[in-house]
Amino acid sequence: MTIREEFENQIKEFVDGLQKHISTDDGQWTVKGFIDVFQNIYTISSDTKIVSKILEIHLFPKVMEFAKQYGYKIVLAEHQNYYPDISLVKTDDENIKFAVDFKTTYRDPKKPFICNGFTLGSHGKYFEDRTSTKNIQFPYGSYTGHFCLGIIYNRIDGSTIDETRSHTIGELHSIASVVRDFQFFVAEKWRIASDKSGSGNTANIGSINNINDIINENGMFSKLGESWFDDYWMNYNKITIPDGKGGTNKITALKDFVEYRKGDISQIVPKHTRALNKGKK
Template sequence: MTDKELFAEKLETFVADLKDHISTSDGQWTIKGFIDIFQNVYTISSDTKIVSKILEIHLFPKILHFAKTNGYKVVLAEHQNYYPDISFVKADDESVRFAVDFKTTYRNPKKPHLCNGFTLGSHGKYFEHRTSTKNIQFPYGSYSGHFCLGIIYDRTEGATIDETQSRRIDELCSIASVVKNFQFFVTEKWKIASDKGGSGNTANIGSINNISDIITGRGMFSKLGEHWFDEYWMNYKKNHGSRRKRRYQKNINA
């Protein structure tokens, strides 16, 4: 078994237990808000950026324990816009590195088999030039694998959440959770990539949005392989209207 296969297997085993760490027996998020020194609780919104960041913080002690248990050091992104969120570096062989990005998204309430999707990192300089250190912790080509640790959830519809009001800590259990019904997954990012840019920013690689395909890694390039994913996205800006792009599209949709 290769280092990448072993790392993927251990990461998949690890995430299988994370739902119990962050949610109650009926699926509610155990995070209700944040507290000040006077024991006032301030509720949070379901804004995806807020939920995503708090989930990362909530899970980080578990991530550290996973790394230590399996012989890896954790290197965090030095800057907010750097890729990836976490670099796992093998303690006894620092040439073995794995990029892991947190990806969170919510289910479509009208079409629950679909989610809102997410971006899978830039296809810019560090992706095109695999030795570049621009906006990336280590050169892209120095990683042995690029993974997504993903979380799909439901937004709590109809919950009474008033962000303008504080609550006492003894009211904690009566505060509605803004999200619930978590589903975790681990996959290499190329396996869930689409052939379109991420929403709102065409410099980012977009994901597919069918949940069952995300969980099982059946993206646009899953049958073609990582080489096709790399070549397509390394040439994405250069391919519009070209014969090469039409060849990609034909093979992707085959």
């Protein structure tokens, strides 16, 4: 077993125990709001950025326990836009380090087998130049593996949350949680990647959004392999090919790229937009 496989087994076992840490028996988030010095409790917003950050803070003591148990030290990203969120560096061998990014997303209320998706880091400077330190804690190539620690949840109907009033400590258990029904996953990021950019005009890699495929690490590159993932995203929107109409297009689809590289397009895992049979990969 490689050190990467060993780490993956350890962190997957770790996330199996996180459900009880952050949710009640009926699936609600144990975080109800924030409190002031006068013991007034204010509900939090269901804004995804706020929920994401508080979930990270909520989980961090457990991540510290994990690091200590397996002999790692935690190095936090020095700047907000740096990759990754945390670096786990082996205390007895600093050449062994793992990138771990926290990823949170919510289920589509109309299609609960689909989530909103998330980004998997940049495919810009530090991804192309594996020795670069631009916007990354350590050079990309120095990491032994790149993992996502993810949480998928349901958002509560906003009409049940009153952000205009405060609550007392005695009302704590009656305050509605803004999110609930958490599902944790750990995946190497290349295994859950799509072939599309994850956010607007920024150079971010997008994830797949079928929840079953995410849990089973059944992304578009999962059969092709990590080298195809690296090659594709290093060259995303850079290679020009004829469009068959006398013009040209830049390659921004995995099928076109695999054909261009003379690979096997049957190894591309299609993105699933419908529910899959339970356990199907």
